[in-house]
Structure formats: C-alpha cells, structure tokens
Amino acid sequence: MTDPNFIILYVNSPANSTVFYEDLLGKKPIEESPTFAMFALGSGVMLGLWSKHTVEPAAIATAGCGELAFAVASNDMVNAMHADWSGRGLTTLQAPTDMDFGYTFVALDPDGHRLRVFAPSAR
Structure with a gap:
C-alpha cells in the first residue's frame, strides 16, 4: 500500500490562504490558480489549498475537523x-x-x- 503524500485543505479563498501559508512556511507555492494552490514541503509531502466552493465532489466537512x-x-x-x-x-x-x-x-x-x-x- 502507498503512504499518503498529499494533504488538501478546503479554504474559503485560495488567494488569501496562499498568502498566509507563504508567510507561515517561508516558501512560495509550486502551483497556483484562482481555485487551488500547492506547496511542496521539505518532507516530500504536498500541501494543497482548494476552494471549498469549487471542490468536486462538494465537501461537507467544516473547518477545524483536522x-x-x-x-x-x-x-x-x-x-x-x-x-x-x-x-x-x-x-x-x-x-x-x-x-x-x-x-x-x-x-x-x-x-x-x-x-x-x-x-x-x-x-
């Protein structure tokens, strides 16, 4: 079995969250669009920020669940x-x-x- 290597957080505004995580992590995203951004972390894990308004299928979880x-x-x-x-x-x-x-x-x-x-x- 493969280990998970990608974390996705559903966010209200990928643009605002990208600015927040750029500052927090001290790095730029490797991919960025109006609905999604992705950061490559030093551990090899990827962190994705996906608009909760456009994720498919629609997400039902609320923030703070993880x-x-x-x-x-x-x-x-x-x-x-x-x-x-x-x-x-x-x-x-x-x-x-x-x-x-x-x-x-x-x-x-x-x-x-x-x-x-x-x-x-x-x-």
Missing part, C-alpha cells in the same frame, strides 16, 4: 514558534502546555484549520 502537525525538536522551539505565530496575529486555541504525547500548542489558520506544534515526549 490538524496540520509540526513536530519540532524541543520545548524551547515550541515556545519560540508560539511567540512568532502570536506575533503574526494567529489565534491561539491552546497555549503551550504539557500533554501525554509532548509539549504543544495549537493555533488556527484563516479558515479555522488547526495548526499544532509539538515537541514529542521522550519515550
């Missing part, structure tokens, strides 16, 4: 990213906190998709 997770190496990196993202105006849904899987915080993108940053617990 998360993009960013694993980092340390609690200090979690705190630094939280400070950076807060400074950019991202809404924090969960402040940095210890959980059973590690130290984490959750922010929201403009469409309400969850963005989790975490430093995994040592096992």
Whole structure:
C-alpha cells in the first residue's frame, strides 16, 4: 500500500490562504490558480489549498475537523514558534502546555484549520 503524500485543505479563498501559508512556511507555492494552490514541503509531502466552493465532489466537512502537525525538536522551539505565530496575529486555541504525547500548542489558520506544534515526549 502507498503512504499518503498529499494533504488538501478546503479554504474559503485560495488567494488569501496562499498568502498566509507563504508567510507561515517561508516558501512560495509550486502551483497556483484562482481555485487551488500547492506547496511542496521539505518532507516530500504536498500541501494543497482548494476552494471549498469549487471542490468536486462538494465537501461537507467544516473547518477545524483536522490538524496540520509540526513536530519540532524541543520545548524551547515550541515556545519560540508560539511567540512568532502570536506575533503574526494567529489565534491561539491552546497555549503551550504539557500533554501525554509532548509539549504543544495549537493555533488556527484563516479558515479555522488547526495548526499544532509539538515537541514529542521522550519515550
């Protein structure tokens, strides 16, 4: 079986979401149209932003039903990213906190998709 290598988020405005993710990820999309944009991530995974108004078949899910997770190496990196993202105006849904899987915080993108940053617990 093949592993998934493409994440698609349904967004209200691909143009606005593209600007947001360009700034957040520090890279330009490799593909862009009025209804879709795609970013190539360093891991090899692709991130697509598709207009929720034009996706076929029509999507019935609402924003906030899933998360993009960013694993980092340390609690200090979690705190630094939280400070950076807060400074950019991202809404924090969960402040940095210890959980059973590690130290984490959750922010929201403009469409309400969850963005989790975490430093995994040592096992």
